[in-house]
Amino acid sequence: MAFRGPKVWLWRWRRNPLKRRADAVESWIVLGAWLITVLAGVLAGLTATQSVEHELARERVDWKPVVALVVQDAPGPAPANSRTSGEPVWAKARWTAVDGSSHSGQIRVPSGSAIGTPVTVWTDPRGHLVTKPASASQAKLRAVLIGTLLGVGAAAVPFVSARALRGRLERRRMDQWDEEWARFGPLWGRKTG
Numbered sequence: 390m391a392f393r394g395p396k397v398w399l400w401r402w403r404r405n406p407l408k409r410r411a412d413a414v415e416s417w418i419v420l421g422a423w424l425i426t427v428l429a430g431v432l433a434g435l436t437a438t439q440s441v442e443h444e445l446a447r448e449r450v451d452w453k454p455v456v457a458l459v460v461q462d463a464p465g466p467a468p469a470n471s472r473t474s475g476e477p478v479w480a481k482a483r484w485t486a487v488d489g490s491s492h493s494g495q496i497r498v499p500s501g502s503a504i505g506t507p508v509t510v511w512t513d514p515r516g517h518l519v520t521k522p523a524s525a526s527q528a529k530l531r532a533v534l535i536g537t538l539l540g541v542g543a544a545a546v547p548f549v550s551a552r553a554l555r556g557r558l559e560r561r562r563m564d565q566w567d568e569e570w571a572r573f574g575p576l577w578g579r580k581t582g
Contacts, residue, residue, distance in 0.1 A: 415555060418555060419555070421551075433539050433544075434541075434543070435536065436536075437532075437536040439532075442529065445522065446528065449522045452522045453511070455509070456484065456508070457508050458482060458507055459498055460481050463499070463500055464478050464480075464500065465501050466500060478499075480495070480498045481493065482496045484512070486512055487516070488515075492512075494518060
């Protein structure tokens with residue numbers, strides 16, 4: 390096991406006679422990349438979380454439940470027990486929106502539903518069918534998950550870019566070392582004295 394000396398903080402910025410300009414540039418790139426990665430990830434994640442939460446809260450306020458009436462018999466057998474509902478099937482229904490306008494369309498109803506069966510549906514302010522809005526806890530969970538994914542995605546861009554730039558600097562440094570070895574390597578093989 391090799392001995393490693395004490396950990397030196399901020400070693401990339403310490404003075405060193407062997408330190409090249411490329412080493413200093415790389416140290417600033419690493420610092421900048423980490424700062425941008427963290428900032429981009431956090432800002433994008435928080436912005437997305439707030440946006441999703443706001444949108445889902447607006448949906449909870451705007452979307453209203455209304456009663457739709459089935460206007461054609463639903464296909465399939467009627468449920469044997471009136472307390473259980475059959476397998477959901479599509480059937481034509483009509484409903485009146487909150488603004489008083491009449492709408493009709495295909496909705497999911499229990500199989501065997503007869504004409505006039507009431508079914509609760511959710512509509513937007515214009516009366517178009519929508520899904521049931523997310524509860525406050527569901528909205529919070531969705532917002533956090535979307536914010537996290539977006540934050541990680543946003544943070545990946547500067548991180549990957551910095552890694553590519555560091556790889557390019559490393560290749561350049563290796564090329565410079567090859568040139569120096571080609572120049573000074575033959576001199577070491579000569580005998581002196």
